[in-house]
Amino acid sequence: xxGVMQNPRHLVRRRGQEARLRCSPMKGHSHVYWYRQxxxxxxxxxxxxQKENIIDESGMPKERFSAEFPKEGPSILRIQQVVRGDSAAxxxxxxxxxxxxxxxxxxxxPGTRLTVL
Amino acid sequence: AQSVTQLDSQVPVFEEAPVELRCNYSSSVSVYLFxxxxxxxxxxxxxxxxxxxxxxxxxxxxxEAEFNKSQxxxxxxxxxxxxxxxxEYFCAVISGAGSYQLTFGKGTKLSVIP
Numbered sequence: 001x002x003g004v005m006q007n008p009r010h011l012v013r014r015r016g017q018e019a020r021l022r023c024s025p026m027k028g029h030s031h032v033y034w035y036r037q038x039x040x041x042x043x044x045x046x047x048x049x050q051k052e053n054i055i056d057e058s059g060m061p062k063e064r065f066s067a068e069f070p071k072e073g074p075s076i077l078r079i080q081q082v083v084r085g086d087s088a089a090x091x092x093x094x095x096x097x098x099x100x101x102x103x104x105x106x107x108x109x110p111g112t113r114l115t116v117l
Numbered sequence: 118a119q120s121v122t123q124l125d126s127q128v129p130v131f132e133e134a135p136v137e138l139r140c141n142y143s144s145s146v147s148v149y150l151f152x153x154x155x156x157x158x159x160x161x162x163x164x165x166x167x168x169x170x171x172x173x174x175x176x177x178x179x180x181e182a183e184f185n186k187s188q189x190x191x192x193x194x195x196x197x198x199x200x201x202x203x204x205e206y207f208c209a210v211i212s213g214a215g216s217y218q219l220t221f222g223k224g225t226k227l228s229v230i231p
Contacts, residue, residue, distance in 0.1 A: 006160075033217070042121075042207055042221035043161070056218070091160060095217070106219060108153070110160035 002027070004094050004109035005074075012115045013082050021077040021112045025094030032075045033106060034067060037089040049075060082116045089113045119144040119212040123222035130198055131230050138193040138225045140182075140208035149211040150191040151219070152182055156204045164206070167191065178202075203229045 005024040013019050025032050031050055035043040046059040049069035060067065064082075069075040079086055090113075093106035122141045130136045142148060149168050153161040165176040172184040182193045191208060208222040 004160075031217070033219075035219070035221075040223070042123075042223045043209075043219070045218045045220070048217055059218075093219075105151075105163065105166065106217075107163070108161040113158075 004029075004092055004107050006090075006092050006109035006112050008112060009110060010113050010115070012117060014117050015083055016081050019079040019082050019086070019114055019116075021079075021090050021092075021114070023075040023077070023092030023094075023109060025075070025092075026107055029094035029096050029107070031095045031097070032069050033093045033095075034075075034077050035091045035093065037091060037111070039088070043091060046077075079114075082114075084116045087114055087116045119148075119210055119220045121208050121210050121220055121222035123208055123225050125225050126223065127226045127228065129228045129230055132200055133197045135196050136194065136198050136202075136227065138206050138208075138227065140191045140193065140222060142189050142191065142208075142210045144189075144210060144212040146213045148213075150182075150184060151209045151211075152176075152180070152191070152193050153207045153209060153221075154204045155207065155224075161207065164193075198227070198229050200229050200231060202227060 007022050033048050034046040037043045047067045048056040052071050064080045066078045089111045091111045092109045095106045120143045124139045151166045152164040154164045155161050165174045167174050167184045175181045180195045205224045205226045207224045209219045
């Protein structure tokens with residue numbers, strides 16, 4: 001049973017270019033989360049998606065960032081017109097449908113390390 | 118709003134010595150607590166979790182953590198560390214049943230010295 005997969009693992013972009021980060025959840029998981037890890041910081045929640053729906057994007061910057069989780073295919077985190085401050089590790093996590101008795105565990109992918117030159 | 122504080126950013130310890138990594142949280146509702154480990158240039162792996170029941174939880178590689186509601190703490194301990202335990206450890210919390218947003222501490226870098 002493959003884990004959460006992310007690609008690319010490393011991505012280099014010049015200022016002003018677009019970055020596309022992909023995440024394939026674990027088999028059977030219908031919930032996807034994106035987190036960002038800035039240098040020397042813990043992970044910060046960005047967005048929570050289910051198939052074809054954005055449930056919570058309260059952690060997403062208001063401009064240039066968008067996320068989707070289509071019916072078919074991986075979840076995509078898209079950053080338009082990247083700036084140096086976007087350099088970070090972006091982690092995707094997935095979880096199965098919630099259980100009534102509590103919160104579901106999130107399984108993390110290996111991350112995409114974005115470097116903006 | 119919930120928050121997680123990891124008081125030590127770096128902890129050096131000699132091999133086979135005990136270690137404690139501290140974690141305190143703030144939340145006004147019920148919580149679920151997690152410790153994740155991140156090896157260099159890798160993603161996060163769940164080390165152990167507290168969802169309910171016994172307040173002492175253990176991992177398969179000798180770590181344990183105890184949920185202390187009165188002190189709002191979830192400290193991670195290991196009685197004897199190994200070189201392979203060198204990594205960064207993150208404490209995280211989810212507040213409230215049905216919640217999903219993990220709030221992480223800033224992490225503690227554990228360095229095991231031979």
